[in-house]
Amino acid sequence: MRTFISLTLATVCLSAFPALAQKKPTQEIDYVYPAGGVPGTTFNVIIGGQKLAGINDFAVYLDDNAVGGLDSKEEQKLQEELKKLEDRQKQFGPLGTADLARLKIVRVKLAQFDRKEGKSKTNINEKFVAVQLTLPANITPGDHEIRIKTPNGFSNPFKFCVGLIPETTKQYWVSAPKKGKKGVVKFQPSFEATVKLPATINGQTAPAGTDRYHFWATQGRQLIIAVEARQLIPYLADAVPGWFEAVVTIRDAKGKEVATAQRYRFRPDPVIHFEAPADGNYTVEIHDSLYRGREDFIYRLSIGELPFVTSVFPLGGKSGEKTPITLSGWNLAVKQLTLDNSAAATGIAVVPGSFYNSVPFMVDDLPETFERESKNSGDTVQAVTLPVIINGHIGKPGEQDVYHFTGRMGQQVVAEVFARRLDSPLDSLIRLTDKDGKQLAFNDDYEDKGIGLETHHADSYFTVTLPADGTYSLHITDAQSQGGPDFAYRLRLSEQRPDFALRMVPSSIDIRPGRSAQVVVYALRRDGFTNAIDLALKDAPKGFSFSGGRIAANQDKVQLTLIGPSEPSAKPFNLVLEGQATVNGHLLQHTAIPAQDMMQAFIYRHLVPSKELAVMVSGTGRAGRKK
Numbered sequence: 001m002r003t004f005i006s007l008t009l010a011t012v013c014l015s016a017f018p019a020l021a022q023k024k025p026t027q028e029i030d031y032v033y034p035a036g037g038v039p040g041t042t043f044n045v046i047i048g049g050q051k052l053a054g055i056n057d058f059a060v061y062l063d064d065n066a067v068g069g070l071d072s073k074e075e076q077k078l079q080e081e082l083k084k085l086e087d088r089q090k091q092f093g094p095l096g097t098a099d100l101a102r103l104k105i106v107r108v109k110l111a112q113f114d115r116k117e118g119k120s121k122t123n124i125n126e127k128f129v130a131v132q133l134t135l136p137a138n139i140t141p142g143d144h145e146i147r148i149k150t151p152n153g154f155s156n157p158f159k160f161c162v163g164l165i166p167e168t169t170k171q172y173w174v175s176a177p178k179k180g181k182k183g184v185v186k187f188q189p190s191f192e193a194t195v196k197l198p199a200t201i202n203g204q205t206a207p208a209g210t211d212r213y214h215f216w217a218t219q220g221r222q223l224i225i226a227v228e229a230r231q232l233i234p235y236l237a238d239a240v241p242g243w244f245e246a247v248v249t250i251r252d253a254k255g256k257e258v259a260t261a262q263r264y265r266f267r268p269d270p271v272i273h274f275e276a277p278a279d280g281n282y283t284v285e286i287h288d289s290l291y292r293g294r295e296d297f298i299y300r301l302s303i304g305e306l307p308f309v310t311s312v313f314p315l316g317g318k319s320g321e322k323t324p325i326t327l328s329g330w331n332l333a334v335k336q337l338t339l340d341n342s343a344a345a346t347g348i349a350v351v352p353g354s355f356y357n358s359v360p361f362m363v364d365d366l367p368e369t370f371e372r373e374s375k376n377s378g379d380t381v382q383a384v385t386l387p388v389i390i391n392g393h394i395g396k397p398g399e400q401d402v403y404h405f406t407g408r409m410g411q412q413v414v415a416e417v418f419a420r421r422l423d424s425p426l427d428s429l430i431r432l433t434d435k436d437g438k439q440l441a442f443n444d445d446y447e448d449k450g451i452g453l454e455t456h457h458a459d460s461y462f463t464v465t466l467p468a469d470g471t472y473s474l475h476i477t478d479a480q481s482q483g484g485p486d487f488a489y490r491l492r493l494s495e496q497r498p499d500f501a502l503r504m505v506p507s508s509i510d511i512r513p514g515r516s517a518q519v520v521v522y523a524l525r526r527d528g529f530t531n532a533i534d535l536a537l538k539d540a541p542k543g544f545s546f547s548g549g550r551i552a553a554n555q556d557k558v559q560l561t562l563i564g565p566s567e568p569s570a571k572p573f574n575l576v577l578e579g580q581a582t583v584n585g586h587l588l589q590h591t592a593i594p595a596q597d598m599m600q601a602f603i604y605r606h607l608v609p610s611k612e613l614a615v616m617v618s619g620t621g622r623a624g625r626k627k
Contacts, residue, residue, distance in 0.1 A: 027051050027155040031296035032146055034169045034202030035232050036161030040137035046172050047148055048128035048295050049155070058150040060131055062160060064572050064614065068133040069149075082106050128295070135162065145611050147508060147572070154510035154572070154616040156596055159232055165304060168195060169202040170211065197223070198304025203286070205244065205293040213284045215303060217276035222331055224306040224356060225250065225272040225284055226264075229299040234608050235600040236296065242600035243268060244297040245289040250274055253281045262289060265425045266456065271308070273330050306356040307331045311486040314370070314391035315422040316362030317341050325351070325361070328486065348422070360422045364389055366494060371401055386413070387494030394426055394476070394483040403474045405493060407466040412496050414527060415441070415474055419489040420458040421448065426487040427458040429479040435471045440464055444479050450501055450524050463496060463528070498529035498583045500590065507594035507610035511564035512619045521577065521592055522557045522607065530554050531581045535592070538576040541565070544615075551579070564617050572614040 028050040037043055045068070047060070059069035085103045089095050095103065129148075141164050145157035170191055194214040195201060203211050217223060230243040248270045249260040258277070261270035276282070286301055309329040317323025323339045332355075339351065344363045351359040371380040371392030380401035384390060392401055407413060419426035432441040446461035458479075466472065476491060501524040509517050523533055535549040535558070543565020551558045562575075577592040594613035598606050 027148055027150055027153055029146070029148060029155045029158040031233065031298050032158050032160060033172060033204060033295070033298050034167070034300075035159065035228075035298055036163055036167065036200070036202065036300055037133070037135050038163060038165075038167055039135050039139045039141070042132060042134040043169070044130060045133050046128050046130055046295075047146075050127075051152070052127035052129050052148075058129065058131075058148055060133060061147045061149060061572060061614075062133075062135070062139075062144050063612070064574060065136075066571065067135065068131045078106050143611070145614075147614060149572075149616055149618070151619070154508050154614070154618075156506065156508050157610045157614070161228070161232075161300060163200050163302075165198040165200055165302070165306075166196075167200045167202060168193070170204065172204070195303070198306065199302070201301040201303070203299050203301060204295060205246075205286070205288050205297040205299070207293040208291050209293045210285055210287040210291075213286075213301070213303070215282055215284070217280070217282055219276055219278050221276045222305055223274045223276065223303060224308045224330060225274055226302045226306065226308070226356065227269045227271070227286065227299055228302075229297075230268040232298055232300065233296060235598040235604075235606060237599035238602060239292070240601045242604070244292075244299070246270060246299055247287055247289050248272060248301070249285040251283045251285065252277075255283075258282075266420065266458070273308070302356070305331050307333065307354060308356045309351075309359045311424070311488065312351060312359055312361065313393070313488050314368075315360075315418065315424065315488050315490050316364060316368075316389070316391070318368045318389075319344055319346055319363050319365045327351075327359075329355075362418055362422055362490060364490075364492075366492065384493065387492075390491040390493070392476075392489055392491065393485065394478045394487040394489070395485065396483045397478075398481050399483050400475055400477040403476075403491070403493065404471055405474070407470065407472050409466060409468045411466045412463060413466060413472075414463050414492065414494055414496055415443075415461070416446075416492040417460045417476065417489050418492070419487075420456075422488075422490070424486065424488045425482070425484075426489050427456075427479045427482070428460040428476060428489060430460040430462070430474060430476050430491075432462075432464055433473045433475065434467075435473075440467070440472075450503075496527040498531075499526045499588060500524060500529050500533060500579070500581065501526070502533070502535075502577070502579045502590055502592035503595045503607050503609070504577055504592040504613060505595050505597050505607060507596055507613055509562065509613070509615045510619075511562070511615060511617050513564065513568050513617055514566040516561045516563045519560050519562055520557055521551065521560060521579075523551045523555070523579075525556070529581075529583065531583060533579045533581045535560070535577060535579050538578045538591075540575060541573050543567070544573070544575065546577075562615070564615070567617070568619070569617040572616045575613045575615055577613070 029047055030049040033046045059066050085099060139162055141162050144160045144162060146160040147157050148155045190209060191211045197215050201213055225248055227246045227248055229246040235242050245268060247262045250258050252258055259272050259274055261272050264271035288297060309327055311328045313326050317339060319341050321341055323341060325337050325339060327335045341363050346363050346365055348360050348362050351361045366387050366389050368389045371390060372382050373380050379399055383404045386405050390403060415430055417428040417430060419428050429444045431439055433439050441462045441464040443460040443462040445457045446459060447457045474493060503522040505520050511517050521535060530553055532553045533551040537544060537546055545563045547561045549560060579590055579592060581588045594610040595607040596610060598608050600606060
């Protein structure tokens, strides 16, 4: 098998793919507030975005299950039932127990319709709808996708988190602005509340706003204060640098700052490990770095003794084998695990376990080895045989590891580092020298077209043709002369292994019965892969088909026509598109990752992967009758 990087949590930077022109969904979700909840609970949610005005009927889907919505026919029936109950009360006096209970239920349900539509206070083109959601008790914790279906179409997906610790939600501040002189809207920039730990707090940042949350902690308590902001909305089209840039600060009872963070390592969302120095009250403050604020500056702030992994070693293992790994971090119940890769596909997976954060782990089918550090300097000087993947560290600032191998004239050798893509803080720098120390190749940062969320592509890669038979040396270090126990890497030294990955845009499609929609499939070519790629739907429901299913050799994209069935659907279909190609008689086969086309900071565009390709068949068919 070939190495394939599964990039379900990454994005593609479209600077590499010119002439992108994608039709946006009829309804577009810009934010969901709150952006998460706890299994088995019912709560109100605000969905803000474009083209949401005038909606009387809509359904909200979490993944492919309806979890809420409004129906104008249901509203009419409830209004009629309410009138009957109230008339009966007026005519015959106090209602019985059953009727009183029903009256309460009817009024609660009708309350959802009273504020089903509103207008943004900071964006005149944006509307919002309010809806009551119910999360099933058996829903899997983690990240899900929420979409809204209206008579006019099917929206883009938006990330929705399902957690296990208690949650609270700050009041949706647009719903209750204060009015100053001459009717000018005045926002309440500051908000304060007391929370009991552990807790996840859903909030929004108002213009010039700072939110403060007070909590009690005993001495020595190991707390994690973690923010999800950019993780919720990866890119904002009309904000620089292109996301809500949160800053968190911890203060003691006297207001003295005891910790602050704007990032966690290379991630924009801050995380603080806080050991309470004494019993007492503490305050967490959160605000935007530039004190900006509006409805889509949403966040989830989690505080508690949360199990948080800071590093894992090794960063990966060989397919078909078991890999012992060591975990480092805070509040971890176990620090040693053995991962069974016997049935694992090659690519990036997630370490199983009840951790607050997701921990990536890479599986490959090449032979693996570990660095052997010098006891004196910490540097590694080691002979290896190609092909190989080396698991190592840059254990201290300024350290350099060197690997010698024997090559032949004309041999094409690839050197590739996986570190930052596996959440290591290493900013790698690699170079290749011959036996006389002459530099033949060098690379600091290599742009992986499938990792657009990383605005700093810190992993290294090059391909070099060896000029002669002999011994060569691959040097690896940190470009910033940093180092430490967490600065781990996986270094691949091998000949080229041509391969590809696929992205498909958009990830939400609305088709009228019997009609078609346009989609674009992008090919991410690796290690010199140039062959054509054949595309086909896998196990497609009856009535779905594609036309134009091939990406030509040396081409990076193709536009396809998706044809839908003649009958409407009551819920979304989840379609799967596969690509196949042959290299030297070997079959390569990969699934296309659905993606959204998102703009960052007015100019940059990225393909942000979605969990699934959801297709809704609804509306008027070819015959013109309403489906």
